[in-house]
Amino acid sequence: MDRSTSYDLIVLGGGPAGYTAALYAARAGLSVLVIEQFSAGGQMTQTAMIENYPGFDEGVDGYSLGEKMQKGAERFGAKTLRAQILSVQLACDPKVIRTDEGEYLAKTVIVATGAGHRHLGLLHEEELVGKGVGYCAACDGMFYRGKRVAVVGGGNSAAADALLLSRICDTVYLIHRRDTLRAGKTEREALKKADNIVWKLNSTVEAFQFEEQLTGITIKNKDTGDTETLSLDGVFISIGREPQTKLFQDQLALSEEGYILAGEDTKTNLPGVFSAGDVREKPFRQIVTAVSDGAVAAYYAEQYLTEE
Ligand SMILES: Cc1cc2nc3c(=O)[nH]c(=O)nc-3n(C[C@H](O)[C@H](O)[C@H](O)COP(=O)(O)OP(=O)(O)OC[C@H]3O[C@@H](n4cnc5c(N)ncnc54)[C@H](O)[C@@H]3O)c2cc1C
Incomplete structure (x- = not known):
């Protein structure tokens, strides 16, 4: 594999789930690439005040929180590619991610593409x-x-x-x-x-x-x-959100509403592929639940690589 385009872990989406996964995986010594089409933070960038994310006694604006999450992961070596993911091949090894900025290979993938507005x-x-x-x-x-x-x-x-x-x-x-x-x-x-x-x-x-x-x-x-x-x-x-899962619909098991079916261990139906944050089928979609998923997904990605 070309080392410049192949990683232990590629995280799809740079929201709170994605950058938390990147932080945990990079700190565990994995080579990590986050692919994000816009600025860091995902949906958080759309809100000027977040008051229910612990640690900010006067609240925090979503854009700044996104930037902090990106910097936190990059401090330990995670890289960010600003690109749109166009297609994926997740069942093979290595897994292939095609973007408008080229093709990237990964041993493991965490899908954290979140949800968009309906x-x-x-x-x-x-x-x-x-x-x-x-x-x-x-x-x-x-x-x-x-x-x-x-x-x-x-x-x-x-x-x-x-x-x-x-x-x-x-x-x-x-x-x-x-x-x-x-x-x-x-x-x-x-x-x-x-x-x-x-x-x-x-x-x-x-x-x-x-x-x-x-x-x-x-x-x-x-x-x-x-x-x-x-x-x-x-x-x-303001009539709700839809999961960003079109890219995965022929490869990952999805719920009727299109969310990725993965349990609390974030494991999908494909080995080495995990799902974190709002894109995963779960009852409560918040920043804290997204970051929790990100940490869990990184843990299992690392475990998968060790077992492999
Ligand atoms: C206006 C608003 C206010 C909110 N306020 C709060 C709040 O106060 N407290 C709280 O806890 N939660 C709040 N939320 C919800 C919270 O922001 C989400 O639960 C959280 O951001 C989910 O994180 P995520 O990482 O799973 O997904 P997202 O934040 O959706 O991030 C997914 C990322 O993946 C990227 N992506 C998707 N598809 C592609 C592609 N094909 N190529 C490249 N990149 C791609 C997207 O651009 C996005 O940046 C709010 C949401 C909104 C919209």
């Missing part, structure tokens, strides 16, 4: 991304200071987005297809206290109105069938 799937949605349609209020909310926006969704993320935007924007419509939100009691109560949030329950988004930018959305009340057009500057779609 889209509504409406006509013109993709072309309006960045032109009024967004998926991350923490990232793009500031562009809508003093403006009229909507949040679509009813879970904790949608509630958090609506609250964040209510502090920045003039008016925030909260559109949910059911008659109650799935968000927790604390979030629901906070939403009720915000006097610039207008609730539109039992309603679905039917269409986007736009010229060059989004100008509004048409919503439909499920009970009455009535439609209404809201004039808006932006809409944030």
Whole structure:
């Protein structure tokens, strides 16, 4: 194997799971490459304040935490390749990872590609991304200071987005297809206290109105069938996440929702292939559970190499 392109471990994805795996594996003496298409930190980079990751008594912004995780792993020799993973061959030995920056070989692989935002799937949605349609209020909310926006969704993320935007924007419509939100009691109560949030329950988004930018959305009340057009500057779609597992679907066992089936030992159906973080089928997806998975996956990758 060419030493410049072959590693004991290649970690796919540079979020908290990926960089924790890299830290543990590099400290254990493995040669490690992390392949990440964007900046370090994964989904954490989309939030300005993380308050439930231990060790930061005043909270920490996600971008800085991602950078710290990358630096922490690289301090022990892990390398980062900024590239998009295009295809993988995981059943062979060595395993082959093809990227837009070349091909890399690995004795073991940890899949930590996380999860992305679910889209509504409406006509013109993709072309309006960045032109009024967004998926991350923490990232793009500031562009809508003093403006009229909507949040679509009813879970904790949608509630958090609506609250964040209510502090920045003039008016925030909260559109949910059911008659109650799935968000927790604390979030629901906070939403009720915000006097610039207008609730539109039992309603679905039917269409986007736009010229060059989004100008509004048409919503439909499920009970009455009535439609209404809201004039808006932006809409944030917050209806959940999808695992980034398209690359693996013919090789790794996946759940119905597309998450990788691996137990708490992070072992997948293929020898030498492990899965860590939000991409793994599990009940609770958080930074602490992602870093936990990363450490466990590195432990078993090291054990696999020792046994081999
Ligand atoms: C707005 C927001 C706020 C959040 N707030 C909190 C919070 O306060 N506390 C908390 O505990 N959790 C929070 N979370 C959840 C937390 O960020 C995730 O649980 C965590 O980031 C999962 O880590 P991960 O490493 O498994 O995956 P991710 O963070 O999703 O990282 C996966 C990485 O893989 C990369 N990748 C995927 N496919 C490819 C490819 N083909 N090629 C190259 N790279 C690829 C992605 O670019 C990404 O960087 C928040 C999430 C969001 C979106």
